[in-house]
Amino acid sequence: MNELELKYGCNPNQKPSKIFMKDGKELPIEVLNGKPGYINFLDAFNGWQLVKELKKATGLPAATSFKHVSPAGAAVGLPLTEVERKIYWVDDMGDLSPLASAYARARGADRMSSFGDFISLSDVCDVDTAMLIKREVSDGIIAPGYEPEALEILKAKKKGNYAVIKIDPEYVPNPIETKDVYGISFEQGRNELVINDELFANMVTENKDIPKQAKIDLAIAMITLKYTQSNSVCYVKGGQAIGIGAGQQSRIHCTRLAGNKADNWFLRQNPKVLNLPFKEKIGRADRDNAIDVYMSDDYMDVLADGTWENIFTEKPEVFTREEKRAWLDQLTDVALGSDAFFPFGDNVERAHRSGVKYIAQPGGSIRDDNVIDTCNKYDIAMCFTGIRLFHH
Secondary structure, three states, X not given: OOEEEEOOOOOOOOOOEEEEOOOOOOOOEEEEXXXXXXXXXXXXXXXXXXXXXXXXXXXXXXXXXXXXXXXXXXXXXXXXXXXXXXXXXXXOOOOOOHHHHHHHHHHHOOHHHHOOEEEEEOOOEOHHHHHHHHOOOEEEEEEOOEOHHHHHHHHOHXXXXXXXXXXXXXXXXXXXXXXXXXXXXXXXXXXXXXXXXXXXXXXXXXXXXXXXXXXXXXXXHHHHHHOOOOOEEEEEEOOEEEEEEEOOOOHHHHHHHHHHHHHHHHHOOXXXXXXXXXXXXXXXXHHHHHHHHXXXXXXXHHHOOOOHHHOEOOOOOOOOHHHHHHHHOOOOXXXXXXXXXXXXOHHHHHXXXXXXXXXXXXXXXXXXXXXXXXXXXXXXXXXXXXXXXXXX
């Protein structure tokens, strides 16, 4: 099959629409179920590249949860802690396979953004992962293959309309890529940068110690940024992205957005949040929404009399700003990657408040000295990669 006709493009009024191979070769994908759309395929192909590179860089199964052509989460298949199992709503599922653990992490980092995601897996989808996906609101999945039982589970989602794509893991794209904008063709070489430990060798701060796990986390951050709409910043801890700030015009807004998401990820682990007394009828998505509001400054939207009774069995105590700050002060050893240089030290100040200990960024700002000094003030280890990772 050289081309595949789609229902429509980005929007229903954009017709005709299709994906096809310009060189006349066969498409490297097979649609096993459903009818993936234009944006589904954009998410699928970007996500596949991300997980393929994560697997190559770490040797671990990888997963990502994409929304609107940027990852909401990305992770490798490390075991989950008991607290993580609870905040990702998988504590009732028994032991998970490494691939399922990777997706639980990718989905769980920012569950609000992951709602209705498109999933990419580095490995053949197993039954554990399919069972996890079965219970989540998701549009589709791409993977190099599917166990027979896993495929049947996925085919049953969305009344049989769940998009399931199989991709040839040996497919190698043309080294030159093109796209049209306003009838004008753009051409460039693909971003084939290999992200490994060598990228983190140029240490510019007084603290030059980046342990092995931190280098893995920095690699995850930079690979994630490689497929995230720019400007972008990514916070990573323990093998998973915990906060991604995508598509912001200002670098500090990227850092704040990603930092706020990282904060929420950690705040969900506080006993006050873990033990919220939800009514049994409240589903996971509604719980996620309620938790997000409860942790915000708009907490009265779920705690007001006449409202909390619809969500909780008893009225929860307010999670005060002072309590949240005290809890966040325990967040440590976070790695941060930036797809372009930090122009001011304010980015480091904000990153420090979310437990960042290690930073990788291109460097090259006229204010590099200020950024380095700010890192030194907090004993943060920072390297200059010399490589920008814009993605549009």
